[in-house]
Amino acid sequence: MNDTLILGDRAYSSWSLRAWLLFSRFGLPARTRFVGFLDASVAEQLADQSPARTVPTLLTGEGAVIWDSLAIAEGLADRHPDAGLWPGDPLARATARSLAAEMHSGFAALREACPMNLRRAYADVPVPDAVAADLRRIETIWAHARAVCGGAGPWLCGGYSVADAFYAPVAARIAGYGLAVSDAAAAYVAAHLADPAFRRWRAMALVEGPDLPWYAQDHAAAPWPGPAPEDAAAADGPSVNDACPYSGQPVSHYLRYRGRVWGFCNAFCRDKTAADPAAWPAFQAMVAAAR
Numbered sequence: 326m327n328d329t330l331i332l333g334d335r336a337y338s339s340w341s342l343r344a345w346l347l348f349s350r351f352g353l354p355a356r357t358r359f360v361g362f363l364d365a366s367v368a369e370q371l372a373d374q375s376p377a378r379t380v381p382t383l384l385t386g387e388g389a390v391i392w393d394s395l396a397i398a399e400g401l402a403d404r405h406p407d408a409g410l411w412p413g414d415p416l417a418r419a420t421a422r423s424l425a426a427e428m429h430s431g432f433a434a435l436r437e438a439c440p441m442n443l444r445r446a447y448a449d450v451p452v453p454d455a456v457a458a459d460l461r462r463i464e465t466i467w468a469h470a471r472a473v474c475g476g477a478g479p480w481l482c483g484g485y486s487v488a489d490a491f492y493a494p495v496a497a498r499i500a501g502y503g504l505a506v507s508d509a510a511a512a513y514v515a516a517h518l519a520d521p522a523f524r525r526w527r528a529m530a531l532v533e534g535p536d537l538p539w540y541a542q543d544h545a546a547a548p549w550p551g552p553a554p555e556d557a558a559a560a561d562g563p564s565v566n567d568a569c570p571y572s573g574q575p576v577s578h579y580l581r582y583r584g585r586v587w588g589f590c591n592a593f594c595r596d597k598t599a600a601d602p603a604a605w606p607a608f609q610a611m612v613a614a615a616r
């Protein structure tokens with residue numbers, strides 16, 4: 326379909342994460358282009374794509390500019406009707422749409438007090454009443470969705486849907502700021518932290534892009550509450566493999582993992598893998614095949 330998805334800094338851009346998850350989770354191809362929040366205003370960096378002025382923005386192969394995350398979700402669902410972005414069942418679909426719409430327009434207190442930062446986690450974070458009210462509302466609507474259409478898996482409306490992509494950054498905030506929620510909500514947060522697509526985005530966020538000073542918080546530091554990554558570290562070659570597991574290009578950068586050295590075509594491919602080796606299916610398939 327020749328789509329280009331324009332995104333912001335991975336560690337901080339919660340709306341970008343939502344749109345990227347839609348492509349990644351539903352196996353939809355797109356080129357990615359990034360704006361840097363330190364470089365200039367997002368609007369200036371998108372001047373060639375007016376009227377877009379925020380990320381994510383999707384440039385479709387058909388020539389449309391879609392400059393809003395919910396419109397991107399609806400556009401993808403229209404153009405990929407068999408991909409399952411929204412649940413097939415009408416009741417579950419209506420519930421998922423309500424959830425995504427409320428996220429898109431709501432939870433201002435939580436978003437203001439706890440901006441997403443995938444590079445940090447905090448303890449003893451004070452919770453103003455307005456943030457507590459947002460959390461209770463989130464628990465209520467998550468519990469409702471799980472009760473009416475949750476099914477056997479961990480997601481809100483049956484299989485992973487747009488609703489889950491929209492709440493992934495909320496889960497990251499609850500986890501990163503150590504916010505107390507019900508056991509059921511905590512289980513849903515944990516499902517996001519363990520989700521390989523979410524972990525791939527976070528692994529890339531950890532290794533690329535500047536720390537933005539205006540997101541710094543005074544809270545005490547805490548360990549990231551998601552699954553601990555396996556050990557892996559930059560190493561010298563040669564490697565078991567000659568071709569990068571992602572690009573197929575000749576290897577030039579190396580990583581020691583499970584006692585062997587693996588090669589990649591550039592530093593970013595190596596470093597994103599080192600940040601969370603289990604999250605990368607192509608790398609894991611290569612390791613498994615080399616046994």
Ligand SMILES: N[C@@H](CCC(=O)N[C@@H](CS)C(=O)NCC(=O)O)C(=O)O
Pocket residue numbers: 333337338339340341366367368378379380381392393394395429
């Ligand atoms: N309603 C938009 C919000 C997008 C948004 O606010 N994106 C932020 C980054 S997470 C942005 O581009 N901010 C730059 C600005 O507002 O100038 C959506 O759903 O996509």
